[in-house]
Amino acid sequence: MIKNSIRNKLIFWFIIISLIPLIIVGGFGFYNTKSEISNNQLEKIDFFFRNIDSKITKFFISGEKDINLIKDIIEGQLDREDFDRKNLNSIENIYYDFINNNVQYREIALIDANGYEKVKVQRYNGDINIIDENNLKLENDKDYFSEIKDLDKKKIYMWDISLKEEYNSTKTPYNPTVKIAAPIYLENNSRWFVSLDVDVKYILRDIENVRLNNNFDNFMIIDKNGHYILNSFGEKGWGANNNLNTGDNLKEDYPKLYKKILDSNEFNQVNINDNVITWYPVKLKGFDSKFTLLLQVAKRDYSKPLYKFRNVFFLQLFISLIILIFSGILVSRYLSKPILKLVKAVTNISEGSFDISVDIKTKDELQILGKEINNMAMKLKDMYANMEEKVRERTKELRKVKDNLEEIAIKDQLTGLYNRHYFNNYVDSKLKKTCSCNNQCAVFIIDVDDFKDINDNYGHNTGDEVLKVIGGILKSSSRSNDKVIRYGGDEFLVILYNGSEKVAEKYLNRIKSNIDKWNGKTDIIDDYVSVSVGYKVYDCSQDISEVINHADKMMYSNKQKKK
Known part of the structure; x- marks a missing residue:
């Protein structure tokens, strides 16, 4: 049995440490911590506000960057x-890809x-639509157009938040929207x-998640007129049925x-009745108004960390003789070295x-843990x-x-030739890149004559053999790059590169000569097999479609002449 276990060591130090230093140091610590907790609460709220300020600023800055990017792309x-x-x-197409890749627009x-x-490209009910030119509108009577028509080249205009109208009607659920516009001045x-x-709604949703993660219940965002843009209780913010386009x-x-x-x-922060009210203004560069972030916290919740600390402190005072300051120093000196090895x-x-x-040779649970970690490392090494x-x-x-599937996708299983999909x-x-004015291609359409009669008279298996033979003759008669x-x-369709008339x-x-040779020696079929080309x-x-149609008509004409 391992002597001097950790438990025994802790008990030993527990007996040594006295209760009097705990009372003295703890009393001073309590009053100092009271002020520190109050400051921490204020700093927590300030950090929360600055975090949201940063998210709002980044959200709209990204909009400015995106509209400048679009300007640069389409200016050419x-x-x-x-x-x-x-x-x-x-x-x-550029607009479509942009809207498709940026859900916030x-x-x-x-x-x-x-x-x-x-x-105009518009996102509606999850679908992205390119608006037909017959449905495009005249915007010169809109307020925002009167603001942007004389803007300087590098200026960007941002309109106040409003509800988005889709297809000339306001749809539910309501979506608060900001319009950003910028001019493009051309050399002409x-x-x-x-x-x-x-x-x-995307930035509001992000902000709402920050609020939930910080456990703040009553948080609001207010526009310059005092209307709620976001309200934690839902019924007063954007999208509430009784607050269309204004909010409470x-x-x-x-x-x-x-x-x-x-x-x-x-x-700023003030105390009113049983609540602590804190607010923080947000001013966006280039935006003609400001937002105000407002948080209302009940005093009992605001002071909850202090009450919790007080209760824990007195509980420890009465039920425990462990003095964290001195015992922590002494125990950590003894235990830190093996613990760091484990870490x-x-x-x-x-x-x-x-x-x-x-x-580790401490003759206690740490030594056992070290051995188990060594064993675990060996097993993990073998497993990996x-x-x-x-x-x-x-x-x-x-x-x-994967290679087999790609081959199956482009090859005809009967003849081994490329298929229509290929x-x-x-x-x-x-093809359109390879064949040009300086590099002509010849396109052939080749059809087996009376193939239905072959299937009817000799069966489909024989018909398949004939198709294999004809396909092989066409392949062997062509060049490697055809x-x-x-x-x-x-x-069948054949493409000859460098394919002049000659x-x-x-x-x-x-191919006609090779088919004649095959007819002379085959025992697959008694009838003479021919093709129309x-x-x-x-x-x-x-x-290319015109070329194929021309070749097809020529093949059909040649086939008719044989009847």
Whole structure:
């Protein structure tokens, strides 16, 4: 049995320490702590207010940064000499991506110098909509437009908070919104304006979370007119049915204090009846008003830490002879060294380093704990080694499955050729770039003649074999960089690079010759298998769909001639 356990040591020091120093030092400590707790409460509230001030400021500063970013992005589109609807479409896409990636914005619009909306993207009921040009409005009768039309180039205008109207009607739940607008001055002396609607509910929700985390019940944000923007009880803030677009007024709740609160420009606190009321003004740069943060705390709650400390102090005084000051110093001197070793070992383990050795010889529970930590480190080291090997094996398996799935997605399972899905993606990503005026391509449409009769007379298995053979002949007759695609059913599509008319004719003769050779020696089918072919040389003057249609019509014409 390990002698001199920690418990025995604590009891030993407990007996040594006397009660008299506790009473003397504790008495002085209580009165000093009383003042300190009161200051801490005030500092806690001040920190709470500054935290919210910072969040509000950052929220609106981010709006200013975002609108400047949008200005910089679209200015190049607006300043083009050949500016037309295509440029507006490009701006619509930019706006759409911006709204999609920034949930705090409800609407973004581009407005010309006369107040006409040219582009508008709007978030409505969770969906993002590009407003049709027939539904765009004239904004020159709006108050904000009269404010921004003569703004300097680097100025940004921010309107007071209001409820957002969507599709010309105010929707519930109500959403407080701030409009930010900025001008764009182009080198040709034309002017445009970017308008951005910021959904204030996101910052209000963030502030509400801060309030809950700090356990403050009655917290309010008030605008310059004394209307509640946020109220902890919900029924008085934005979105309450009986406070549409105004909120309850501070004057009704604090008739003697409201003027002092609204006129104040610094942190203040007063005691009224059973409550402690604290407020803090928030002034936004570039915003034509200020907010006031107001917190009402019951005196019993405000002084709760002091009461708790007092109760704990007297409880300790009467039921315990442990004197924390002296016993803590003496015990920590004795125990700190092995405890620090344990802390260092646990820290190394948490950081993934398992090669540790805790050497503690205190002959008590700390020594047992050190041995257990050593054992735990060894087991964790073995476990992590096995886990890493399993992860590597699993990663290899998943990579192999991924490669197989990608192959299946673009290959026809019967012929092994590329499929229609591959062709559709290929047209968008590569074909239009590869084939140009200086590098023509020949596009072939090839159809097996009377393939239905082959299926009817010989069966679908034989029909499948014929498709495999034709696909193989088309592939072997082409070059390594050409594309052979099973376009659908018994129809194939071939793309020859550097495919002039001469190259196309040679390929056509080559596949017909190879099919003739196969017909002469095959025992798969008694009937003669032939194909109908149409082709068209593709260059920069045509659209790929027109080329395919032309080749398809030529193939169909050749097929009709055989009947």
